Structure formats: structure tokens, C-alpha cells
Amino acid sequence: xxxxxxxxxxxxxxxxxxxxxxxxxxxxxxxxxxxxxxxxxxxxxxxxxxxxxxxxxxxxxxxxxxxxxxxxxxxxxxxxxxxxxxxxxxxxxxxxxxxxxxxxxxxxxxxxxxxxxxxxxxxxxxxxxxxxxxxxxxxxxxxxxxxxxxxxxxxxxxxxxxxxxxxx
Numbered sequence: 001x002x003x004x005x006x007x008x009x010x011x012x013x014x015x016x017x018x019x020x021x022x023x024x025x026x027x028x029x030x031x032x033x034x035x036x037x038x039x040x041x042x043x044x045x046x047x048x049x050x051x052x053x054x055x056x057x058x059x060x061x062x063x064x065x066x067x068x069x070x071x072x073x074x075x076x077x078x079x080x081x082x083x084x085x086x087x088x089x090x091x092x093x094x095x096x097x098x099x100x101x102x103x104x105x106x107x108x109x110x111x112x113x114x115x116x117x118x119x120x121x122x123x124x125x126x127x128x129x130x131x132x133x134x135x136x137x138x139x140x141x142x143x144x145x146x147x148x149x150x151x152x153x154x155x156x157x158x159x160x161x162x163x164x165x166x167x168x
Contacts, residue, residue, distance in 0.1 A: 041115045041150075048155030049122025049146045050105045056160055057103030057128050057144075064094040076149050076156035098133040106141070118150035123163060 030036065052074045059067040068091050072083050083090070108124035123145045131137040147159035 042110050042113050045120035045155050046110050050108050052157040053124045053144050054103045054105050060100045061098050064091045077158040101130045103128045120148045122146045
């Protein structure tokens with residue numbers, strides 16, 4: 001009876017150690033899988049792309065400077081340089097335009113990701129409600145493509161353009 005109990009206990013220990021080893025290995029393997037790192041980069045780029053596209057299509061003429069500064073903060077590269085170069089004139093045009101626009105991302109996806117180079121492209125369907133001062137709101141739906149670059153501060157827009165609707 002003692003030998004049977006000892007054998008069963010030893011077998012249970014061997015199975016438990018084997019299971020712990022297997023689960024430890026699979027956990028380690030999953031944590032070091034390149035696909036996981038790529039998925040994290042894709043999700044970060046998607047979030048930044050959505051925020052950037054929505055941010056560039058949301059603006060209140062009464063807070064032109066703050067809105068424009070938000071654009072500058074969402075951008076990098078040539079887009080950033082162009083915004084900084086024309087800041088004062090652009091802020092004046094925004095104030096003079098007397099409109100408020102609010103964008104909402106309807107759907108978005110990463111269409112290209114080079115995690116090694118730190119670049120990505122995001123496409124998004126956007127609903128924009130534009131309200132002129134004293135006027136009625138008008139709703140527009142547009143598609144945008146954003147080029148992103150990973151910086152020390154995270155992903156930022158390097159380019160932004162409308163995607164035409166219709167045949168290619």
C-alpha cells in the first residue's frame with residue numbers, strides 16, 4: 001500500500017512538473033513571438049492614425065490657436081514643418097472661417113506596416129459635422145489615408161490626404 005501511494009505521488013509530481021514546464025515554455029514562446037510585437041505595433045499605429053485623422057478634422061474657430069497647436073503635436077516630418085511654417089496665417093484663416101467641425105471615425109484599418117522602419121499607413125472612413133457660425137450643421141462623410149512615422153513620442157502623422165470615392 002505504501003509503495004502504491006508513493007508511486008502515485010511520484011507520478012503526480014512528475015505530471016505537475018511536466019505541465020508547469022510545458023506551460024512555462026509556451027508562455028515564454030508567446031511572449032517572444034514576433035507576431036505579438038507586430039500586432040502591438042499595428043494596434044498602436046491604428047490608434048494614433050485614428051486620433052490624428054480625427055484631430056485634423058476637428059476644429060473650432062473660437063479656439064483656432066489651440067486647435068492648430070494640436071495639429072502640430074499630432075504631426076511630424078514634412079507635414080509638421082509645413083504647419084509650423086504657415087502657423088500665423090493658418091490660424092487667422094481658421095478664425096476668419098467661422099466654422100466648427102467635429103470628426104468621428106466610423107471605421108479604420110492599417111493598410112501597411114513596416115515595424116522595422118517605423119512607418120505605417122492607415123485608412124479611415126470619417127463623419128464630419130461642420131457647423132458655420134449661426135448656421136445649421138452639415139454632415140459629410142470622407143475617407144482619408146494617413147502616413148505615420150514612429151517617433152520618440154509615439155506614432156505621428158507624416159502625411160494626410162483624402163481618398164477619392166469611385167473607380168480607380
